[in-house]
Amino acid sequence: MEELEGRKVLFAVVLLAEASVIGREKREFVIPDWIEIVDEPVAENSKTIQRAVNVRDAKISYDGAQVWRVQALVEGQKDLVSNVTMDFQEAGLLSLWVGNESTVDVMVRSEEIPRVSRYLKQKDLRYQVVIDNLQKAIDEENPLLSVEEMEELEGRKGHRMEWTTYHRLEDIHGYLDYLAQTFPDVCSVVSIGNSVEGRPLKVIRISNGKQNAPALWIDGGIHAREWISPATVTYIINHLVENSESLDADYYILPVANPDGYEYTFTRDRLWRKNRKRAVGSMCTGVDLNRNFGYRWGGMGTSKDPCREIYAGSGPFSEPETNAIRNFFEASAANFKAYLTFHSYGQYILYPWGYDKRVPPDYADLESVGREVAVSMRKADSASSSYTVGNSATTLYAAAGGSDDWAKAILKLKYAYTIELRDTGKFGFVLPSRYIIPTAKEALAAVMVVTEACKSL
Numbered sequence: 001m002e003e004l005e006g007r008k009v010l011f012a013v014v015l016l017a018e019a020s021v022i023g024r025e026k027r028e029f030v031i032p033d034w035i036e037i038v039d040e041p042v043a044e045n046s047k048t049i050q051r052a053v054n055v056r057d058a059k060i061s062y063d064g065a066q067v068w069r070v071q072a073l074v075e076g077q078k079d080l081v082s083n084v085t086m087d088f089q090e091a092g093l094l095s096l097w098v099g100n101e102s103t104v105d106v107m108v109r110s111e112e113i114p115r116v117s118r119y120l121k122q123k124d125l126r127y128q129v130v131i132d133n134l135q136k137a138i139d140e141e142n143p144l145l146s147v148e149e150m151e152e153l154e155g156r157k158g159h160r161m162e163w164t165t166y167h168r169l170e171d172i173h174g175y176l177d178y179l180a181q182t183f184p185d186v187c188s189v190v191s192i193g194n195s196v197e198g199r200p201l202k203v204i205r206i207s208n209g210k211q212n213a214p215a216l217w218i219d220g221g222i223h224a225r226e227w228i229s230p231a232t233v234t235y236i237i238n239h240l241v242e243n244s245e246s247l248d249a250d251y252y253i254l255p256v257a258n259p260d261g262y263e264y265t266f267t268r269d270r271l272w273r274k275n276r277k278r279a280v281g282s283m284c285t286g287v288d289l290n291r292n293f294g295y296r297w298g299g300m301g302t303s304k305d306p307c308r309e310i311y312a313g314s315g316p317f318s319e320p321e322t323n324a325i326r327n328f329f330e331a332s333a334a335n336f337k338a339y340l341t342f343h344s345y346g347q348y349i350l351y352p353w354g355y356d357k358r359v360p361p362d363y364a365d366l367e368s369v370g371r372e373v374a375v376s377m378r379k380a381d382s383a384s385s386s387y388t389v390g391n392s393a394t395t396l397y398a399a400a401g402g403s404d405d406w407a408k409a410i411l412k413l414k415y416a417y418t419i420e421l422r423d424t425g426k427f428g429f430v431l432p433s434r435y436i437i438p439t440a441k442e443a444l445a446a447v448m449v450v451t452e453a454c455k456s457l
Contacts, residue, residue, distance in 0.1 A: 350390065
């Protein structure tokens with residue numbers, strides 16, 4: 001799917017005070033809502049004139065778009081599923097959401113549905129419509145609190161965070177600052193760098209000061225459209241702070257690793273994935289930050305095309321967001337033992353390697369703890385969610401330049417996991433906000449199991 005970029009354009013709007021021809025009716029000039037008007041003085045002590053100075057970005061609509069699950073019916077069709085998906089992506093006919101060798105979820109624009117459907121049938125590939133109208137699902141995903149409810153919440157708690165709705169970046173960062181100010185003995189917040197557009201990358205440290213405590217890194221929101229990830233990570237933060245007296249580890253948590261992209265999903269394109277870096281020599285924007293880390297960068301499951309959603313950037317750590325994480329670890333003296341990065345969707349607990357279908361020497365330990373995590377997540381909520389444990393490249397697909405591979409290979413951290421949260425496809429990336437708390441309880445259970453594993457190292 002090609003991005004529709006808004007352009008800044010200067011307009012001169014001339015309003016005629018009265019008709020110049022006798023008998024001609026005076027017409028009112030109606031300013032379209034996509035033109036922003038500002039008043040500017042033309043000279044000192046003069047009157048102001050009105051100028052149309054900006055064409056507002058239109059919010060992208062997915063009206064009529066559908067999400068399909070395409071499946072290989074027999075063993076020989078697996079390569080066909082992969083090849084067809086790649087060809088259609090490059091042609092801009094669909095967008096890959098998630099998948100493995102035999103099954104993929106794809107988003108198809110309304111105008112392309114007949115063409116894609118006809119082609120899949122010709123290839124004897126079965127597909128099921130998972131989301132019938134994507135825009136309708138987006139519209140129903142996040143019922144917002146009223147202004148009065150938000151003001152009451154902030155007045156009562158001192159911040160606007162709660163976990164029945166998805167929150168903007170301002171609320172999340174405000175919550176971190178509130179915790180640091182209110183619980184200075186437990187919490188501290190530092191900006192480890194800035195995004196492409198200058199937004200801070202805020203990390204909160206939660207610790208009760210125990211000597212030689214293991215440290216865990218947790219991040220969320222590296223892919224902008226995965227709203228359940230930052231919501232879940234802030235829920236984990238809330239729990240850790242409320243139970244700080246019993247903590248046996250230190251936590252360094254970056255709830256929104258891609259702040260520009262995250263904000264863009266609220267203001268312009270709900271399904272935006274990458275950061276907001278404009279590629280040199282291209283009209284396309286964005287780098288997949290989880291292909292930009294410096295271990296096996298540029299390998300399988302990445303692209304050199306800036307218009308692709310898996311574009312790995314111009315080089316390893318070319319993006320300020322990933323470079324800030326690297327610099328943080330290089331400067332930190334914390335006793336890091338684990339690296340947890342939360343994504344969606346699919347309900348997977350994935351460990352390295354992602355760059356190829358290989359496993360690290362201690363994969364048995366990663367598999368064992370991963371299975372403990374899965375059991376704990378299943379017990380955490382009445383839904384008894386099932387999470388699949390496995391090597392990233394084998395269980396899903398190869399993806400070089402991922403943060404978990406880098407944490408395992410370069411940082412030498414024992415436990416590195418990518419956890420794909422709910423669901424398994426009914427809602428996909430547009431998981432309704434009513435599922436935040438049940439999903440977050442599962443994620444919290446995972447953090448506690450990994451924490452226990454780190455304590456024994």
